[in-house]
Amino acid sequence: MAKSDAGKLSLILLFAPFALWILLLIILPQIGIGYLSLQEKHGPNNYTFGFKNYLDFFREPIYWNTLLRTAWISVLVTVLALLLGFPVAYYIAKIAQKRSRAALFLMCLIPLWVSDLVRAFGWILLLRETGLVSGLLQSAGLTSGPVELLYNDVTVVIGMVYTVVLFMIVPLVSTLDGMDNSMLEAGYNLGGSRITVFRRIVIPYAMPGIVAGCIITFMLAAGSYLTPILLGGKNSMWFTEQIYEQFVTRFNWESGATFGVLLLVFTSAAVWLGLRLTGQSLASTVAKE
Incomplete structure (x- = not known):
């Protein structure tokens, strides 16, 4: 009995920091x-509850057009990351020699040691008028x-694919390695030919890793701020910029909160739709043992 109580206490102590982190930094x-987002401002310190902020969002085409634009570019970035990341992950997991797999995997992770800001400025140094x-x-x-190769959608897509492709490779390597x-x-x-084996065996087996990688890369792309702003410049129309503008520039926290909720709902719906179309579930992808 004492051993059982000690085990329960150890489990509680082990998961308590994670639970507090989820509660304090995500849920609350x-x-x-x-x-x-449900507070309607009528004057200084004069608020009522309602859906006016959401109605204002849908009444302004530039807002929901920017959300849709962010969504389809994020999907494009996810697809390109999959096309580039799958061969790399397959080579590391199934072709490379065992003693070199760890080194190759580490090389894929090295860019994560550098912040998004530094990586974005690296692209600026390469692609500006006086760049390499x-x-x-x-x-x-x-x-x-x-x-001048900066400040267009192509540059934004290239920069974002470079940023998120690592998060596509990691789950694919983990899945294919098994x-x-x-x-x-x-x-x-x-x-079976190579194409048939790839289509009938490799792809179905790797589907949980594919879906997990797509979920991660899509969410990261849709929620990105630095890369589209720095590489897209004035021509960038990214939804996170609209959120920043509402919070910081206009001091309209109610609208900024509304935009944040809509972005969360929209991306979550996109992930749910992707899971439905592929026949997968979170339990078989992100939470796969």
């Missing part, structure tokens, strides 16, 4: 944001003058 702030890429194009005679090579051998022995 979200409740506060939701409460604030522009200089190389001029040296090769491909352009007659400096070329696949027995005998499954691939059986597929080839039964007359």
